[in-house]
Amino acid sequence: MQIIDGKATAAQIKAEIAEEVQTIVASGGKRPHLAAILVGHDGGSETYVRNKVLACEACGFKSTLLRFEDDITEEELLAEVDKLNQDDDVDGFIVQLPLPRHISEQKVIEAIDYRKDVDGFHPINVGRMAIGLPCYISATPKGILELLKRYQVETSGKKCVVLGRSNIVGKPMAQLMMQKQYGDATVTVCHSHSKDLKKECREADIIIAAIGQPDFVTADMVKEGATVIDVGTTRVPDDSKKSGFRLNGDVKYEEVAPKCAFITPVPGGVGPMTICMLMKNTLSAGKKEFYQ
Numbered sequence: 001m002q003i004i005d006g007k008a009t010a011a012q013i014k015a016e017i018a019e020e021v022q023t024i025v026a027s028g029g030k031r032p033h034l035a036a037i038l039v040g041h042d043g044g045s046e047t048y049v050r051n052k053v054l055a056c057e058a059c060g061f062k063s064t065l066l067r068f069e070d071d072i073t074e075e076e077l078l079a080e081v082d083k084l085n086q087d088d089d090v091d092g093f094i095v096q097l098p099l100p101r102h103i104s105e106q107k108v109i110e111a112i113d114y115r116k117d118v119d120g121f122h123p124i125n126v127g128r129m130a131i132g133l134p135c136y137i138s139a140t141p142k143g144i145l146e147l148l149k150r151y152q153v154e155t156s157g158k159k160c161v162v163l164g165r166s167n168i169v170g171k172p173m174a175q176l177m178m179q180k181q182y183g184d185a186t187v188t189v190c191h192s193h194s195k196d197l198k199k200e201c202r203e204a205d206i207i208i209a210a211i212g213q214p215d216f217v218t219a220d221m222v223k224e225g226a227t228v229i230d231v232g233t234t235r236v237p238d239d240s241k242k243s244g245f246r247l248n249g250d251v252k253y254e255e256v257a258p259k260c261a262f263i264t265p266v267p268g269g270v271g272p273m274t275i276c277m278l279m280k281n282t283l284s285a286g287k288k289e290f291y292q
């Protein structure tokens with residue numbers, strides 16, 4: 001069994017990005033600039049955004065954090081999005097989700113100029129991804145593909161089960177694993193209403209768990225020699241931690257790991273790769289790699 005070390009891989013990729021940024025700046029090019037909009041004070045979102053800003057520093061990017069209280073109106077937020085769309089210095093930006101209930105997330109996502117949508121959430125990027133065209137690919141699925149590639153996990157022709165069908169992870173992951181240029185696998189998507197979900201999992205060479213239910217995947221659901229990717233990051237109360245909680249994956253790691261060829265831990269697996277892939281997308285934005 002080999003543990004896929006997302007933290008080390010992410011550090012290595014960030015160093016690669018920083019080197020490229022140095023070369024770009026040394027030859028007179030523009031330093032990539034990522035902006036982030038954070039609404040309200042959700043603990044998880046605060047942590048994510050802080051880590052995104054720190055990652056920008058590590059990569060040598062410029063970053064701008066715009067904070068608003070959770071009583072900002074939808075109209076005001078859309079106006080802020082438009083300002084970033086118009087700002088020529090900003091190469092890419094994100095609006096951290098979730099947003100307060102009175103704001104339509106979909107409306108906000110669609111207001112972002114798709115050429116600056118480094119999250120890859122805009123329908124134009126989602127559509128281009130689905131038909132295999134160059135575009136921003138959302139960070140979590142992109143990070144998983146990168147881990148599979150760097151650890152030389154064979155995916156072509158393999159049976160891959162994706163647990164979960166969210167727009168951010170499950171759906172794009174299934175799309176990418178299916179496509180010839182990425183996973184080239186035979187893909188099954190399972191969700192809360194799937195019959196025989198355990199049987200589907202037992203037949204899988206690769207399981208990608210993204211359902212947000214702690215310890216959902218147990219040893220009896222995993223084939224000997226399978227690869228298991230755990231996207232779960234549920235905060236579970238834990239008095240032994242200073243923060244009062246720990247991050248719990250979707251996989252019951254202790255009993256599943258011994259059966260696996262490869263497995264990602266939580267924390268330190270997929271999580272660090274997600275932010276790292278946002279940095280990769282920002283570098284692409286700075287270089288105008290996909291769009292003018």
Ligand code: GUN
Nearest residue numbers: 094095096097098119139
């Ligand atoms: N909330 C949870 N994950 C993400 C992400 O990848 N991007 C944004 N914008 N919000 C999120």
